[in-house]
Amino acid sequence: MSVEQEVRDFVVRNFFYGDQSVPLADADSFIERGIIDSTGVLEIVHFVESRYGIVLSDDELVPENLDSIARIARFVRAKQGTAGGAAP
Amino acid sequence: MSRSGGLHPWLRIDAAATVATLCAKLREAVHGALRRKGAVIGLSGGIDSSVSAALAVRALGPDRVLALLLPERESSPRSRELGAMVAGQLGAACFTEDLTAALEAVGCYRRRDEAIRAVFPDYGPGWRSTIAAAEKTTGAERFTWFKLVVESPAGERREQRVPLREYLEIVAATSFKQRLRKATEYFHADRLHYAVVGTPNRLEYDQGFFVKNGDGAADVKPIAHLYKSQVYELGRFLGLPEPVLSARPTTDTYSLEQGQDEFYFVLPYETMDLVLFGLNDGRTAEAIASATDLGVERVRIVLRDILDRRRATAPLHRMPMLLEPVPEIEANFAP
Numbered sequence: 001m002s003v004e005q006e007v008r009d010f011v012v013r014n015f016f017y018g019d020q021s022v023p024l025a026d027a028d029s030f031i032e033r034g035i036i037d038s039t040g041v042l043e044i045v046h047f048v049e050s051r052y053g054i055v056l057s058d059d060e061l062v063p064e065n066l067d068s069i070a071r072i073a074r075f076v077r078a079k080q081g082t083a084g085g086a087a088p
Numbered sequence: 089m090s091r092s093g094g095l096h097p098w099l100r101i102d103a104a105a106t107v108a109t110l111c112a113k114l115r116e117a118v119h120g121a122l123r124r125k126g127a128v129i130g131l132s133g134g135i136d137s138s139v140s141a142a143l144a145v146r147a148l149g150p151d152r153v154l155a156l157l158l159p160e161r162e163s164s165p166r167s168r169e170l171g172a173m174v175a176g177q178l179g180a181a182c183f184t185e186d187l188t189a190a191l192e193a194v195g196c197y198r199r200r201d202e203a204i205r206a207v208f209p210d211y212g213p214g215w216r217s218t219i220a221a222a223e224k225t226t227g228a229e230r231f232t233w234f235k236l237v238v239e240s241p242a243g244e245r246r247e248q249r250v251p252l253r254e255y256l257e258i259v260a261a262t263s264f265k266q267r268l269r270k271a272t273e274y275f276h277a278d279r280l281h282y283a284v285v286g287t288p289n290r291l292e293y294d295q296g297f298f299v300k301n302g303d304g305a306a307d308v309k310p311i312a313h314l315y316k317s318q319v320y321e322l323g324r325f326l327g328l329p330e331p332v333l334s335a336r337p338t339t340d341t342y343s344l345e346q347g348q349d350e351f352y353f354v355l356p357y358e359t360m361d362l363v364l365f366g367l368n369d370g371r372t373a374e375a376i377a378s379a380t381d382l383g384v385e386r387v388r389i390v391l392r393d394i395l396d397r398r399r400a401t402a403p404l405h406r407m408p409m410l411l412e413p414v415p416e417i418e419a420n421f422a423p
Contacts, residue, residue: 031229031392037400038221041233042252058222058249063229 003073010047011069015040026070031063041066048072054079096379098365099317103325106318110310111147117283117308118148124283124307126152128276130269131182133170134337135323136311137287142178142326143310144285150179154276157184158269160191162216162343166335173329183276187268196264203257207236207248214241218342219250219258230389239344262342266302274305283307289316291360295394296401304404315361355382355390363390 001009004026015035016022030036036044044066045056054076056065065075095101118124127144131137144153155175159168168184175182191197204211211217216239223232236250236258250258270284277284286306288298293312298304311319316337323333337357355363359380366376366387373391377384 031231031396034396034399037396038232038234039252039255039400041231042250042255045233045249046252058224061231061233061249062224062226063231064226066231067229 003076004069006051007047007069007072010051011035014043014047024069026073027068029063029067031067044072048076052076052080095317095321096362098369098379099315099361101314101318101321103321106314107143107146107322107325110143114143114147114308114310117310122283122307124277124281126154126280126282127285127308128154128156128273128280128282129285129287130158130273131155131171131174132287133167133174133332134335135316135319135328135332136289136292137171138174138328138332139319139323139326140285140287140310141174141180142323142328145178145180146326151181152282153178153180154280154282155180155182156273156276157182158187158272159184160187160265162197170329170332170335174332177327177329185272187265187272190268191264194264194268196261196268200258200261203254203261204236204238206254207250208238208246210240211238215239216342216344218344219255220247222249225389227385230393232393237344263299263302266299266304270302270305277307285310286312288312289319290314291316291357291364294364295397296404298404300404315365316357317361360390363387364394367391367394 008024008026011024011030012018012020012022015030016024024033030040030044041061045061048054048066049056060075064071066072114127118127126148129137129141129144131141141153141155155171155178157168157171157175159165172182172184200217201211204217218237219234220237221232222235223230234250234255235247236254237245237247239245273284276282284306286303286309288303288309289311290313292298293309311322314322320333359382362379363376363382365371366379371379373384373387376382376387376391380387382390
């Protein structure tokens with residue numbers, strides 16, 4: 001399963017309570033869509049760290065890395081050293 | 089020095105007229121709608137509870153107001169002193185209940201400390217702790233989260249982003265404080281047939297800065313529509329003691345001193361008041377930037393934060409939800 005699909009499954013399960021009918025594009029901002037708040041940020045961090053064995057520094061805790069399915073997938077791949085680069 | 093730098097024109101109020109109106113409405117609320125003989129109010133020594141108590145005394149008379157001081161082992165002794173000073177000045181009856189034993193009995197300290205030790209294993213007796221807001225901004229985007237700050241008995245301070253589970257556990261355990269304070273207020277209200285006065289200002293009320301069924305519970309909230317700067321203005325008009333007028337707002341909930349702005353608002357309340365007013369009054373981000381010392385981009389971020397937090401905390405304002413209407417009961421609330 002792709003990172004995008006795993007993140008999508010997490011978001012649907014955790015923030016939409018399993019409702020697959022809520023439209024969500026890979027590029028949609030979680031913040032602008034009102035999907036996460038400060039606690040939601042911690043939930044996403046917990047998911048990324050526990051699912052992918054990554055430790056995030058505070059400096060990496062920015063929307064550019066975590067605020068959409070696509071951004072998380074890019075960040076995870078960069079941290080795993082398979083493609084691209086994480087910010088900052 | 090008191091915080092009397094003068095209200096920004098957006099926030100100016102006629103303090104005398106405001107006090108007269110609020111006292112009339114508070115009297116009607118307590119004796120009329122609520123049909124209670126007087127008011128109970130928990131005094132923290134802060135500006136909000138002090139102004140609320142002064143309004144209650146003006147509205148109902150000092151013999152119909154009970155001021156409660158509700159210290160526990162981690163609350164600031166200064167809070168208690170200031171609360172007693174205000175109650176004395178107002179001539180209201182004042183009663184002190186130390187909540188330490190009750191908080192120990194429900195495991196408030198133990199549950200919280202276990203969660204803190206999961207993050208800082210050294211944490212133990214004599215250490216102090218707090219939760220503080222943290223943020224990271226890149227361009228026009230921002231994330232906020234929470235960090236746990238601890239201080240050893242030797243004064244060494246450490247901080248770390250708090251993991252989700254521990255964060256929720258710490259907040260849940262700490263909320264026992266607000267809930268037991270409120271339970272105690274209602275004990276006294278019930279035995280005297282009084283109403284409980286809640287003391288949020290507009291910023292706290294709007295942004296959900298309260299514990300549901302804790303400090304969020306009350307029969308009447310007389311200053312919930314007033315910006316914090318305006319509450320200070322009323323405090324000056326009401327002649328509250330200088331130390332209350334000059335005190336920095338704190339939550340007095342965590343053992344390590346914590347300003348409200350550190351925990352929740354990130355910006356000082358004077359600035360938050362202006363941004364919130366600007367939002368509510370339909371002002372542009374440019375106009376709000378001119379009224380504050382913030383740049384336009386920063387204003388846009390804060391505006392979005394306010395709307396996000398309003399949405400996130402909306403459930404705190406909800407009454408218990410009924411799945412089908414019970415109109416006979418709602419009819420009782422008709423004016």
